[in-house]
Amino acid sequence: MANERINPDPLGMKSLPELDPPEGLWPAISDDLDRRAPAAAPRRGWVPLAMAATVAVLALSISLLRPHGLPDPTGGASNQLVRLQAVSAALESQLDAYRDGVVSATTVDVIARMEQELAWLDAELSESPDDPALWAERIALLGEMNQRYLRADWRTELMLASY
Amino acid sequence: MDFSTPIDDLTLAALKRDCRRTQERVYRAYSRPVWTLAVRLSGNEATAWDAVQGGFVKAFEKIAQLERADRFGPWLRRIVVNQVMDTGRRALDPLPEHFDPGESAPDHDGAVDLLRALDKLDPVDRAVIWLHDAEGLTHAEIAEVLEQSVPWSKTRLSRARAKARDLLHPDFEPTRRAVPHGQ
Numbered sequence: 198m199a200n201e202r203i204n205p206d207p208l209g210m211k212s213l214p215e216l217d218p219p220e221g222l223w224p225a226i227s228d229d230l231d232r233r234a235p236a237a238a239p240r241r242g243w244v245p246l247a248m249a250a251t252v253a254v255l256a257l258s259i260s261l262l263r264p265h266g267l268p269d270p271t272g273g274a275s276n277q278l279v280r281l282q283a284v285s286a287a288l289e290s291q292l293d294a295y296r297d298g299v300v301s302a303t304t305v306d307v308i309a310r311m312e313q314e315l316a317w318l319d320a321e322l323s324e325s326p327d328d329p330a331l332w333a334e335r336i337a338l339l340g341e342m343n344q345r346y347l348r349a350d351w352r353t354e355l356m357l358a359s360y
Numbered sequence: 361m362d363f364s365t366p367i368d369d370l371t372l373a374a375l376k377r378d379c380r381r382t383q384e385r386v387y388r389a390y391s392r393p394v395w396t397l398a399v400r401l402s403g404n405e406a407t408a409w410d411a412v413q414g415g416f417v418k419a420f421e422k423i424a425q426l427e428r429a430d431r432f433g434p435w436l437r438r439i440v441v442n443q444v445m446d447t448g449r450r451a452l453d454p455l456p457e458h459f460d461p462g463e464s465a466p467d468h469d470g471a472v473d474l475l476r477a478l479d480k481l482d483p484v485d486r487a488v489i490w491l492h493d494a495e496g497l498t499h500a501e502i503a504e505v506l507e508q509s510v511p512w513s514k515t516r517l518s519r520a521r522a523k524a525r526d527l528l529h530p531d532f533e534p535t536r537r538a539v540p541h542g543q
Contacts, residue, residue: 208524210478210494213471218395222409223387226416227380233417234378307377314373321370334370337381 274329281332288339295346304345311342362393363433363495372429375420383420390433394440400490401444403479411447415440437495441505445487477527485520492517 300308318335325331367375367386374382394415398408419439426435478486487506491497492513497505499513506513 205496206493208477208489208493208521208528209470209474210490213400213474213494215392216396216399218391218412219405219409222391222395222412223384225409226387226413227384229413229417230380230383230420233421310373310377314370314377317370317373338374341377341379 278327278329278332281329281336285332285335285339288336288343292339292343292346295343298346300346304348308342308345311338311345314338315342363390363437365389365433366430367432369429372423372426372432375423378420383416386432387416390436394436397437397490397495398440398444400478400494401441401483401487402447403483403486407444407447411440411443414447415443418443434501438505441487441491445483445506473528474524477524480527481520481523485516485523488513488516489520489524 315335315338318331318338322328322331322335367389371382371386375386391412394412395408398411398415399405402408402411415436419436422439426432478490481489484506488502491502491505492499499510499517502508502513502517503510508516
């Protein structure tokens with residue numbers, strides 16, 4: 198007993214190897230999450246709107262990420278950063294237009310959390326302004342925020358109601 | 361990566377808005393310790409699969425309840441332990457099907473011997489000994505996870521170790537075998 202107080206692992210349990218999970222486990226979890234969230238699934242009228250928004254954001258991103266002029270072999274990383282910042286700025290400009298609109302009460306909480314996350318990301322970026330991973334995170338977040346605002350727009354609700 | 365490795369505030373915020381990309385990233389980061397924990401506690405992969413799948417789903421669904429990002433790992437571990445214990449209670453199978461009590465030649469690989477001993481313990485003994493010795497939980501934490509008292513955890517650990525020693529070295533410490541199984 199005295200030895201056990203000194204040695205917290207007298208039988209050597211920690212020496213046993215860590216195990217790799219099966220490949221199919223994450224897809225099963227992801228499917229399970231999808232099945233359990235019927236309210237979050239796209240509604241009938243939503244599919245074309247969401248697709249249109251996605252295509253618009255994608256087209257915007259591609260146009261801004263496309264190389265302009267001759268490639269600069271010495272400034273690849275810097276160019277990438279500039280393009281990421283440009284996409285981020287374009288998405289934020291689109292977001293500003295949505296921010297002035299009216300959203301339903303049910304989405305206020307979600308959007309408030311996303312705004313907090315954006316503020317946190319901006320704080321991180323102020324310390325690491327050249328981190329492309331952070332800029333990519335910001336772009337992804339802004340894209341999702343635009344989608345949320347679009348879904349919450351009262352005019353969209355009106356369109357859905359008219360179906 | 362282990363359970364003590366925290367996620368950052370940004371990741372927690374993304375989980376709270378059900379970002380599937382972040383959920384997958386968090387799964388990838390914790391999947392090895394979670395899977396290892398579930399297999400060691402349950403003694404078989406079928407139960408472990410159910411427990412891990414149910415554990416991650418529950419964690420992602422209840423993530424709004426978690427206030428501090430640095431507590432994510434211990435919080436997830438607690439959920440998975442509960443899932444394993446719940447699944448084990450449903451299965452009512454104290455000995456895993458694949459376990460071979462084997463009167464064959466002794467295996468001199470220490471890890472294999474240890475795994476066999478662990479598998480042969482009943483689920484509660486296995487949970488207490490693994491959570492304390494391998495995962496490093498305190499008796500207070502074990503008592504909380506298994507909804508028991510601290511003295512219960514201490515006593516159970518002592519007995520579980522004695523049983524494991526008996527299984528590992530049956531020729532030594534013969535008095536240990538007087539301890540009734542399952543108490």
